Amino acid sequence: MSIIEKAASRIDLKRSAPDAALDDTAVAVPPAVIGADPAAIAGPATLPFGADTVAGAAPATAAAAAEPVPTAPKFSTRRVELDLARMREQGMVTAAAGRTRLLEDFRVIKRPLLQRAFAERKPGDKPANLIMITSSLPGEGKTYSAINLAMSIAMELDHTVLLVDADVARPSVLRTLGLPAHRGLMDILLDDQIDMADVMLRTNVDTLSILPAGTSNPRATELLASSTMNSLLTEIANRYPDRVVIFDSPPLLLTSESRELASHMGQIVMVVEAQTTTQHAVKEALSQLKNCPNVNLIYNKTREFPGIEETYDYHYG
Incomplete structure (x- = not known):
């Protein structure tokens, strides 16, 4: 049975089509790199502390030498404001939107993910609360799905969510949410002096935080495969028992980055765009996930009734 035939047997859900700008890319070709200049993301350089030395000056006294040298201040976790009204207008999940079809869709999608995320873990299992949203090609709606899934889980009474923009070559989470570029994941992996708390963004949705992609780097694949990345994933998976990481x-x-990232994940959700993504592309993408224990599909952007407003159907399994 083909992947499309399998998808047809799954749950059909509908929502109104969002603005095209809400997809991870609005066209079928890779977009330009999003974000500010890397130097701007990294922020201003920190000058060394302590008195300047002048050539020929007398050596400091013992008392002065004994004074402790202040250390550079650490960055504190920043808070950003999500424009919830704008998100609602653009067809995204928000608590303030009331009971919508889209909200119900993502309630159905998230439930089995949450059940597996907090099920008892066997020795050797990857953390099931680490959930990767991907697609075979750009423009299929993965970023839109990742944000909506994160917002839906953030409405849970017993869970918190960390949304990580791991599309480090073409980050789009902050752009989609109308937020400026910030330091993030790549900066943590490049500089062992930077802690996750230094770059994580807290939002006005109390149970939702964001880890941006950060400064673009040509060695992204190697960084994602590093022991530093493995330690970071272990930390974010286990630090808080109620946390889901999207x-x-x-x-x-x-890219090869997605395959490397998938090797760390407990669950994968692959977005498939109906009437656009070929069966060959879907099969090729799924073949790269054959070692992942839990792979799920969201069958997206289906025009179910010709001549009637386009709908988005989710087939989940």
């Missing part, structure tokens, strides 16, 4: 990943058929 990763917006690069498309599987365009």
Whole structure:
């Protein structure tokens, strides 16, 4: 049975089509790199503390030498404001929108993910609360799905959510949410003096935090495969027992970063765009996830009734 035939047997859900700008890319070609200049993301350089030395000056007294040298101040976790009214207008999940079809769709989608996320873990199992959202190609709606899934889980009474923009070559989470670029994941992996708390963004949705992609780096694949990344994932998976971590990943058929990231994940959700993504592309993408124990599909952007307003159907399994 083909992957499309399998998808047809799954749950059909509908929502109104969002603005095209809400997809991870609005066209079928890779977009330009999003974000500020890397130097701007990294922020101003920190000058060394202590008195300047002048050539020929007398040596400091013993008392002065004994004074402790102040250390550079650490960055504190920043708080950003999500424009919930704008998100609601653009067709996204928000608590203030009331009971909508889209909200119900993502309630259905999130439930089995949450059940597996907090099920008893067997020795050797990957943390099931690490969930990667991906697609085979750009423009299939993975970023839109990642944000909506994160917002839906944030409404739970017993869980918190960390949304990670792991599409480090073309980050789009902050752009989609109308937020400026910030330091993030790549900066943590490049500088062992930077802690996750230094770059994580807290939001006005109390149970939702965001870890941006950060400064673009040509060694992204190697950084994601590093022991530093492995330690970071262990930390974010286990520090808080109620936390779900959603990763917006690069498309599987365009980059090697997504395959490396998938090797750490307990659950994968692959977004498939109806009437656009070929069966060959879906099969090729799924073949790269054959070692992942839990792979789920969201069958997206289906025009179910010709001549009637386009709808988005989710087939989940």
